[in-house]
Amino acid sequence: GENVEQHPSTLSVQEGDSAVIKCTYSDSASNYFPWYKQELGKGPQLIIDIRSNVGEKKDQRIAVTLNKTAKHFSLHITETQPEDSAVYFCAASPLYDYKLSFGAGTTVTVRA
Amino acid sequence: DVKVTQSSRYLVKRTGEKVFLECVQDMDHENMFWYRQDPGLGLRLIYFSYDVKMKEKGDIPEGYSVSREKKERFSLILESASTNQTSMYLCASSNLRGQGGRFSYEQYFGPGTRLTVT
Numbered sequence: 001g002e003n004v005e006q007h008p009s010t011l012s013v014q015e016g017d018s019a020v021i022k023c024t025y026s027d028s029a030s031n032y033f034p035w036y037k038q039e040l041g042k043g044p045q046l047i048i049d050i051r052s053n054v055g056e057k058k059d060q061r062i063a064v065t066l067n068k069t070a071k072h073f074s075l076h077i078t079e080t081q082p083e084d085s086a087v088y089f090c091a092a093s094p095l096y097d098y099k100l101s102f103g104a105g106t107t108v109t110v111r112a
Numbered sequence: 113d114v115k116v117t118q119s120s121r122y123l124v125k126r127t128g129e130k131v132f133l134e135c136v137q138d139m140d141h142e143n144m145f146w147y148r149q150d151p152g153l154g155l156r157l158i159y160f161s162y163d164v165k166m167k168e169k170g171d172i173p174e175g176y177s178v179s180r181e182k183k184e185r186f187s188l189i190l191e192s193a194s195t196n197q198t199s200m201y202l203c204a205s206s207n208l209r210g211q212g213g214r215f216s217y218e219q220y221f222g223p224g225t226r227l228t229v230t
Contacts (some may be wrong), residue, residue: 006154036221042224043116043223044202044221046218046219049217089154099157100157100219101157102154102155104152
């Protein structure tokens with residue numbers, strides 16, 4: 001099955017700085033890569049996703065990049081704000097497969 | 113908005129008890145999932161269901177069973193709770209539905225149930 005590794009496990013950044021979270025996956029059949037954000041006391045919520053036919057996708061201050069050859073993808077958060085403090089999960093799945101394999105999560109803390 | 117609700121936010125049970133965790137979604141989603149979340153291990157899939165009365169094992173099904181008698185409701189059952197089942201349990205639902213030519217795989221999660229087995 002798919003194995004998704006996520007690094008780092010914790011990340012502390014100064015407000016206004018950028019944050020980068022990296023994930024690798026093992027199954028070459030995977031071609032859908034979502035990112036979820038989990039705020040304290042809540043369930044994870046999708047914030048951005050990318051499919052394998054796209055190398056990069058951006059939505060305001062967040063962006064995701066994908067390198068299928070190297071089997072890794074990354075989440076970039078620019079101009080971090082206190083509300084970006086949360087746990088972030090990467091995931092992977094083959095297209096048209098409703099099951100997701102999640103990474104272990106990254107706890108991001110934005111210092112004021 | 114999609115809403116996924118879980119019957120309890122916190123639950124304390126004793127070893128050996130039978131435990132039921134209930135999940136209800138209000139968006140007519142076909143797929144429903146049960147995960148457990150543990151520090152450093154992320155979200156691990158226990159069971160999922162892609163239709164009423166249909167279920168499939170996930171990555172860690174041992175010690176658990178599920179029931180889906182109605183489309184909107186998916187129950188996780190711990191037949192005989194053990195201390196190593198102390199965890200956060202998350203329910204999710206999804207639908208593969210074409211929107212403007214693109215399929216949506218988004219999973220919508222409930223707030224979770226923190227289960228402690230003593």
